Amino acid sequence: VDLAESIVMRVAEAAGYSEDEVHKLGMAVREGVVNAYNYGNAQDRQKKILLAVEFEAEHMVVHICDEGCGFELGEVPDPLAEENLLRTSGRGIFLMRAFTDDLAVHKRPGGGADLVMHKKLPHRHAGHGRP
Amino acid sequence: VALQGTCRDSGEVAIIDFSGKITLGEGSATLRKMIRELVDGGRRKILLNLSDVDYIDSSGIGELVGAYTTVRNASGELKLVHLTKRVHDLIQITRLFTVFDVQPDEGAAVRSFK
Numbered sequence: 001v002d003l004a005e006s007i008v009m010r011v012a013e014a015a016g017y018s019e020d021e022v023h024k025l026g027m028a029v030r031e032g033v034v035n036a037y038n039y040g041n042a043q044d045r046q047k048k049i050l051l052a053v054e055f056e057a058e059h060m061v062v063h064i065c066d067e068g069c070g071f072e073l074g075e076v077p078d079p080l081a082e083e084n085l086l087r088t089s090g091r092g093i094f095l096m097r098a099f100t101d102d103l104a105v106h107k108r109p110g111g112g113a114d115l116v117m118h119k120k121l122p123h124r125h126a127g128h129g130r131p
Numbered sequence: 132v133a134l135q136g137t138c139r140d141s142g143e144v145a146i147i148d149f150s151g152k153i154t155l156g157e158g159s160a161t162l163r164k165m166i167r168e169l170v171d172g173g174r175r176k177i178l179l180n181l182s183d184v185d186y187i188d189s190s191g192i193g194e195l196v197g198a199y200t201t202v203r204n205a206s207g208e209l210k211l212v213h214l215t216k217r218v219h220d221l222i223q224i225t226r227l228f229t230v231f232d233v234q235p236d237e238g239a240a241v242r243s244f245k
Contacts, residue, residue, distance in 0.1 A: 088194070
């Protein structure tokens with residue numbers, strides 16, 4: 001979890017995000033990997049989690065893939081609902097959404113979930129290329 | 132940085148000064164253990180000083196909520212003081228300001244216990 005977080009934070013730093021945005025991206029990835037391990041892979045250490053980062057024209061895109069059964073974002077309980085406020089878990093997806101510009105879950109062809117986070121790239125000064 | 136907690140007293144109020152991260156694993160376990168020990172020792176007024184905690188993940192938030200419930204179920208009160216901006220923002224976006232009593236400073240916090 002720490003390794004995935006630090007890798008993405010280093011990439012985000014190189015991409016020019018502010019310190020606060022780097023922190024948020026790192027935390028979103030942390031939550032994503034914990035989610036993949038706990039719920040996707042059901043804490044089975046034999047199963048793998050794939051982390052991939054790519055750049056599109058306007059976004060940094062992070063994929064976190066597990067070997068579980070997949071899930072629907074719409075089925076995740078709302079942690080802000082009054083009846084859920086005192087729950088000790090269930091805030092990971094909410095934080096990923098809060099700290100990125102878009103969050104989606106796709107089913108992988110071979111099984112498992114592909115959690116995809118989009119974060120709009122920071123404005124860059126002329127002459128600075130993408131990393 | 133692993134979470135560290137030091138406990139001190141201000142009258143009947145037990146104050147824990149935390150520093151480090153409250154995250155999945157060790158940090159969350161440290162918080163849980165310290166709260167449990169205080170409650171089992173009969174303490175019912177507990178103030179968490181989070182001035183040196185600049186990172187809490189969802190597991191850490193869950194642990195804070197668990198601590199709140201543990202103390203409340205023992206008919207006690209748990210309050211927070213000196214939140215860093217990041218922790219303040221996190222408590223705000225998760226709507227936990229409606230759950231936690233967050234105090235502006237330690238003196239006010241100590242006086243606010245019943």
